[in-house]
Amino acid sequence: MPFLPEPPHRHGAAPAGPDTAVLLCNLGTPDAPTAAALRRYLAQFLADPRVVEIPKLVWLAILHGIILRVRPAKSAAKYATVWTPDGSPLKVWTEKQAKLLQGYLGERGLRVRVAMAMRYGQPAIAATLDALKREGVRRVLVLPAYPQYSGATTASVIDDVARWALQTRHLPELRFINRYHDDAGHIAALAQSVREHWQREGRGDKLLMSFHGMPERTLHLGDPYHCECLKTGRLLAEALGLKDGEWLVTFQSRFGKAKWLTPYTEPSLVKLAQGGLKSVDVICPGFAADCLETLEEINQEARAAFLGAGGQRFGYIPCLNDHPAGMRALAALAERHLQGWPTDAPHPDTLALQRQRAMAAGAKE
Numbered sequence: 001m002p003f004l005p006e007p008p009h010r011h012g013a014a015p016a017g018p019d020t021a022v023l024l025c026n027l028g029t030p031d032a033p034t035a036a037a038l039r040r041y042l043a044q045f046l047a048d049p050r051v052v053e054i055p056k057l058v059w060l061a062i063l064h065g066i067i068l069r070v071r072p073a074k075s076a077a078k079y080a081t082v083w084t085p086d087g088s089p090l091k092v093w094t095e096k097q098a099k100l101l102q103g104y105l106g107e108r109g110l111r112v113r114v115a116m117a118m119r120y121g122q123p124a125i126a127a128t129l130d131a132l133k134r135e136g137v138r139r140v141l142v143l144p145a146y147p148q149y150s151g152a153t154t155a156s157v158i159d160d161v162a163r164w165a166l167q168t169r170h171l172p173e174l175r176f177i178n179r180y181h182d183d184a185g186h187i188a189a190l191a192q193s194v195r196e197h198w199q200r201e202g203r204g205d206k207l208l209m210s211f212h213g214m215p216e217r218t219l220h221l222g223d224p225y226h227c228e229c230l231k232t233g234r235l236l237a238e239a240l241g242l243k244d245g246e247w248l249v250t251f252q253s254r255f256g257k258a259k260w261l262t263p264y265t266e267p268s269l270v271k272l273a274q275g276g277l278k279s280v281d282v283i284c285p286g287f288a289a290d291c292l293e294t295l296e297e298i299n300q301e302a303r304a305a306f307l308g309a310g311g312q313r314f315g316y317i318p319c320l321n322d323h324p325a326g327m328r329a330l331a332a333l334a335e336r337h338l339q340g341w342p343t344d345a346p347h348p349d350t351l352a353l354q355r356q357r358a359m360a361a362g363a364k365e
């Protein structure tokens, strides 16, 4: 692919804003809770070879021949139940997180520009990186909003940045945060959010931690996702002082016919209720923000399944969203990964230029 034309250098001109940026990336979401918008979104999402790892031609035939005929309308109806006046919850939260992150980083004395982008749909990663460059950004720290690394999520964000890089002439310096599943601040924020929920709504007899699933095959192929989910679960249980039997990790959102990571969330809840458990709390620590998968699949469908099987109380613990402890943990995480990059003073190159100019001006006089 040819390099696209770029704006000419503004020789030595200092950028108006900060020249270091943090790019907060999440999965993406449809533009509207309609079948047409879902068809566009799912066609892009599910054609990503990081997400569905089966031979491309076979899969594209199934995707366009079957899945994109049925699923968009069904999924649109689900999205409609969680849609907000400002749009999809995932987008609303991610926008808010980016704004807040800029503030929390500022509080730590870091002058950086924080932008958000979505892997699928809008705002796209490539367009956002182009916009940052136009604003004078020379360094970008990419922060995929996935605590646990997986090929389907984190690596796919990195793919997208790399694709943009392949057709960009003057690249910014790039860094990536691959994971924060065991980050102490992140675990403490999750634990605080559970304790706050217990104080607000009372405490269930068990804490179920539900993570988004992946095909089990990906575990055997070396994807660290399963392992990182279990570690987050163990650390959160430890932080809360939970004993064995008081908590469990499960996997939700199975897609397709293959075996996914087990135990599955909804069947586990049904089994627990049938076994006599009356009250459960559910948290989704794999999601940085509430979205369809938490608000509809867990707080509506899984709740109904648990209550329908004899459970009496289902406590849903929201994702960290804009929780101050979660935001502070993200800011501290970003700060560590920004080490060595200029984030407060003008860039040393800029200072050197200013000195050179001052000297040149002095020599002329």
Ligand SMILES: C=CC1=C(C)c2cc3[nH]c(cc4nc(cc5[nH]c(cc1n2)c(C)c5CCC(=O)O)C(CCC(=O)O)=C4C)c(C)c3C=C
Pocket: 027, 028, 029, 030, 050, 051, 052, 071, 075, 088, 090, 146, 150, 152, 153, 212, 213, 214, 215, 253, 255, 286, 287, 290, 291, 292, 293
């Ligand atoms: C948090 C980590 C996620 C992993 C890992 C993940 C893997 C994965 N997902 C699908 C298929 C679908 N996921 C869908 C929605 C969705 N998935 C995540 C996160 C992870 N996915 C989020 C945050 C969301 C919600 C998006 C929103 O708009 O709120 C959907 C779309 C919804 C639907 O039609 O049901 C699909 C499909 C696969 C196949 C996969 C791993 C291989």
Ligand SMILES: [Fe+2]
Pocket: 212, 253
């Ligand atoms: Fe997903």
Ligand SMILES: [Fe+2]
Pocket: 253, 292, 293, 297
């Ligand atoms: Fe789902």
